[in-house]
Amino acid sequence: MEATTSAVAALVQSSNTLFILMGAIMVLAMHAGFAFLEVGTVRHKNQVNALVKIMTDFGFSCVTYFFVGYWIAYDQHFFISAQELGANNGYQLVKFFFLMTFAAAIPAIISGGIAERARFWPLLIASALTVGIVYPLFEGIAWNGNYGFQAWLEATFGASFHDFAGSVVVHGVGGWLALAAVLLLGTRKGRYRKGKLVAFAPSSIPFLALGSWILTIGWFGFNVMSAQTLDGISGLVAVNTLMAMAGGTIAALVIGKNDPGFVHNGPLAGLVAICAGSDLMHPIGALAVGLIAGGLFVYAFMLTQNRWKIDDVLGVWPLHGLCGAWGGIAAGIFGLEMFGGLGGVSLMSQLIGTLLGLSIALVGGFIVYGGVKAFIGLRLTDEEEFNGADLSIHKIGATSQD
Numbered sequence: 001m002e003a004t005t006s007a008v009a010a011l012v013q014s015s016n017t018l019f020i021l022m023g024a025i026m027v028l029a030m031h032a033g034f035a036f037l038e039v040g041t042v043r044h045k046n047q048v049n050a051l052v053k054i055m056t057d058f059g060f061s062c063v064t065y066f067f068v069g070y071w072i073a074y075d076q077h078f079f080i081s082a083q084e085l086g087a088n089n090g091y092q093l094v095k096f097f098f099l100m101t102f103a104a105a106i107p108a109i110i111s112g113g114i115a116e117r118a119r120f121w122p123l124l125i126a127s128a129l130t131v132g133i134v135y136p137l138f139e140g141i142a143w144n145g146n147y148g149f150q151a152w153l154e155a156t157f158g159a160s161f162h163d164f165a166g167s168v169v170v171h172g173v174g175g176w177l178a179l180a181a182v183l184l185l186g187t188r189k190g191r192y193r194k195g196k197l198v199a200f201a202p203s204s205i206p207f208l209a210l211g212s213w214i215l216t217i218g219w220f221g222f223n224v225m226s227a228q229t230l231d232g233i234s235g236l237v238a239v240n241t242l243m244a245m246a247g248g249t250i251a252a253l254v255i256g257k258n259d260p261g262f263v264h265n266g267p268l269a270g271l272v273a274i275c276a277g278s279d280l281m282h283p284i285g286a287l288a289v290g291l292i293a294g295g296l297f298v299y300a301f302m303l304t305q306n307r308w309k310i311d312d313v314l315g316v317w318p319l320h321g322l323c324g325a326w327g328g329i330a331a332g333i334f335g336l337e338m339f340g341g342l343g344g345v346s347l348m349s350q351l352i353g354t355l356l357g358l359s360i361a362l363v364g365g366f367i368v369y370g371g372v373k374a375f376i377g378l379r380l381t382d383e384e385e386f387n388g389a390d391l392s393i394h395k396i397g398a399t400s401q402d
Contacts, residue, residue, distance in 0.1 A: 010089075012230070013088050013089050013091060014089045015230050016091060016228075016229045016230055017088070017089040017090060017091045017094050019225065019228075019229065019230045019233070020091070020094050020095055020097075020098050020225060020228050020229075021094045021097070021098075022221065022225065023098050023221045023222075023224075023225025023226075023228075024094060024097040024098040024100075024101055025221075026217075026218045026220070026221025026222070026225065027098065027101035027102065027105075027218055027221055027222050027225075028101050029214065029217075029218050029221075030101075030105070030214065030215050030218035030219070030221075030222065031054055031058055031101075031104065031105075031108055032211075032214050033210075033211045033212070033213070033214030033215030033216075033218060034054050034105070034108040034109075034111070034112070034211065034215065035050060035051050035054040035055070035108075035211065036207050036208070036210045036211030036214060037112065037207075037208055037211030037212060037215065037264075037314065038050040038053075038054065038111060038112050038115060038211070038313075038314060039051060039203070039204065039207045039208075039211070040202055040203065040204040040205060040206065040207030040208025040209070040210070040211060041112070041115070041202045041203075041208055041261070041313060041314050042115050042116055042202075042203060042313065043116065043200060043201075043203050043388070044203040044388075044397075044398060044399075045387070045388025045389070045390055045391070045397070046115060046116045046388050046389045046390060047203060047204075047390065047398035048389075048390040048394050048396060048397065048398050049115075049116075049120075049388075049389035049390055049393055049394060050111070050115060052120075052393075052394060053111045053120075053123065054108055054111060056124060057104065057107035057108060057111060057123075057124065057127045058104045058107075058108070060107075060124050060127055060128045060131070061100070061103055061104035061106070061107060061127065061128070061131040062100055062104065064128045064131050064132040065099075065100045065103045065104070065131050065132065065136070066078065066096070066100070067132075068132040068133070068136075069103055069131055069132045069133070069135065069136040069139075070096055070099070070100070070136070072132075072133065072136040072137060072140060073099075073136035073137075073139040073140035073143070073144055073146075074140065074144050075140075075144070075146075076092070078096075095228065098225070098228070099139075102166060102169075102170050102222075103131050103135055103136070103139075104131065105170055105171075105174060106127075106130055106131055106135050106170070106173065106174045106177065107127035107130065107131060108174075109171070109174030109175060109177075109178055109316050109320050110127070110130070110174060110177055110178040110181055110316070111123075112178075112313060112314030112315075112316045113178035113179070113181060113182045113312045113313060113314060113315075113316040113317065114178070114181050114182055114185050114313070115313040115314065116188055116313060116385070116388075116389060117185060117186075117188050117189075117379055117380050117385050117389075118181075118185060118378060118379065118380070118389075119377060119378060119379060119380055119393075120389075120393045122372050122373075122376050122377060122378050123378070125372055125376075126181070126368050126369050126372045126378075129368045129372075130177055130364065130365070130368055133364070133368075134173070134177065134360065134361065134364035134365070134368060135173055135174075135177075137360060137364070138169060138173055138356070138357045138360045138361070139169055141356070142161055142163055142168070142169045142353065142357065143163075143169065145160075149161075149353075149356070153346070153349040153352065153353065154349075157346040157348045157349045157352075158346050158349075159344055159345050159346035159349050160349060160353075161328075161349050161350060161352070161353025161354075162276065162277070162280070162331050162332075162335070162344075162345050162349070162350065162353075163275070163276040163328060163331070163353070164223070164226055164237075164275065164276060164277065164278055164279045164280070164331075165222055165223045165226040165237075165275035165276070165278060166222075166226075166275045166276070167272060167273060167274070167275040167276035167277075167323075167324045167325075167326075167327030167328050167331070168276060168324055168325065168327065168328035168353065168354050168357045168358070169357065170275070170324075171272045171275065171320040171321075171323070171324035171327070172320065172321060172324030172325050172327075172328060172354065172357050172358055172361065173324075173357055173358070173360070173361040174316070174320050174321075174324075174361075175316055175317050175318075175319065175320030175321020175322065175323075175324055175361075176317070176321045176358045176361035176362045176365065177361045177362075177364065177365040177368075178312070178316045178317055178320070178321065178365070179310075179312070179317045179321055179362065179365065180361075180362055180364075180365025180366045180368075180369055180370075181365060181369045181378075182310060182311065182312050182317070183310065184366070184369045184370055184373055184378065185369075185378055185379055186311070186379070187309065187310075187311035188200070188311055188313075188385065189382060189385055189386065191311050192309055192311075197305060197306055197309075202261060205260050205261075208260070208261065208264055209260070209264050211264075212264035212265065212267065212268060215268055215271075216245060216267050216268070216271065219241060219245070219271045220238060220241055222275070223237050223238075223241045223271075223274070223275060223278050224237050224238050224241070227279075234279060236278075236279065236283075237278045237279050239283050239286075240274055240277075240278045240279075240281050240283055240285075240286035241271065241274055241278055241286075243274075243283045243284075243286040243287040243290060244270040244271060244273060244274030244278075244286045244287065244289050244290030244293070245267040245270045245271050245274075245290060246267075246270070246287065246290060247270050247286070247287045247288065247289065247290025247291040247292075247293070247294060248266040248267050248268070248269040248270020248271065248273070248290040248291070248293050248294035248297075249263065249266045249267045249270065249290075249294065250266070250291065250294065251266060251269075251270075251290070251291045251292070251293070251294025251295040251298070252265060252266020252267075252269065252294040252295075252297065252298055253266060255294070255295050255298045255299070256298045262297075262298050262301075265297060265315065265319060266294040266297065266298075267294075268319060269290075269293040269294045269296065269297035269319055269323045270289070270290030270291075270293045270294055270323075271290075272293065272319060272320055272323040272324050272327060273289050273290065273292070273293035273323045273324070273326050273327035273330060274286055274289055274290060274293075274327060275324075275327055276327040276328050276330070276331040276350075277289070277327065277330055277331030277332075277334060277335045277341070277345075279342075280331060280334075280335035280341045280342045280343075280344070280345060281331075281334045281335055281339075281340070281341050281342075282334070282339070282340030282341060284340065285334030285335075285339055285340055285341060286334070288334065289326075289327065289330045289334055292326065292330075293323045293326055293327070296318070296322055296323055296326055297315065297318050297319050297322070297323055300315075300317075300318035300322050301315040301318045301319075304317065304318060321358070325354050325358060328350055328353065328354035328357070329347075329350055329351060329354055331345055331350055332345050332346060332347035332348075332349065332350030332351065333347060380392060380393075
């Protein structure tokens, strides 16, 4: 009997390890989506730089999060023997891998906002600081109960801040960090003339669409596998993710007047927004969340570019920053039983938790990117920007002329 029990326990543990490993691989694949989304949106002379940034940001994020960020967030480190690390089929190691892919999304999000005019090495330094310090600070508060914030919310409002898969923790934080970086960098040369917007057409709609599809597919690993164990897997999360994606697509199509850029970012807006409450909502509520997110993205993108003259190249602040904030708040609305949800959430806790996350991100962004700008500079010279980051930084273009 004991042997049977032991065998079952070993099978459960190994299955959980495989489950979360598959999730980590799916989210890792999403970084190809970030890369191609940026490659398709920027001008041809900056395509190579977009690809290299995403790859190198991931490498720096991995190392920084391994040595510093994970420690800050979860008070766990890897300065122990390999035998200890490999216990329970190495589940804790694979859990780190999964959460690291989330952390690495932060500089990938920021990269899209500051494209075409940022220096390479200063950007990598800033990426390491955001992944190593700023992001895990709020990650630990939200997902590990650090500093007693969640306990205070539960005692005061009856429920802690709920963010199942990172609407606020990942996307909101990434989007508001990006806003600080974009404001500090300033607009691209020639983007505005005599106060009017000058259109910079995307270099490749097919690459943009490919990036959107890769992200969309990987998102089901991002959300569903945030359960982290097989016994926590839920079809509700999968269908809610699907419905929010569909809602974002439809809203962006209608409000964006068939613009392909909006159409392919619409599903991402819905997916960003559903992360927080995907385990709580009714699918109809998830559809509503996606519809609102898709519309929010289109309106906010046009507002930032045309009226406020914020040159956020891929619209990462509207897409991740604002839709992520909406997702955090929406979990406190559509997650309630009166709206068909499972309950166990508080709107006040969602509002306060969302506000805290965005505040940490914005302040942290100005400190990190402002500090890098002051000490070594963030921006390419006018000549380098005119020639394009591909030739100025990497000494090669995206396609050969031979």
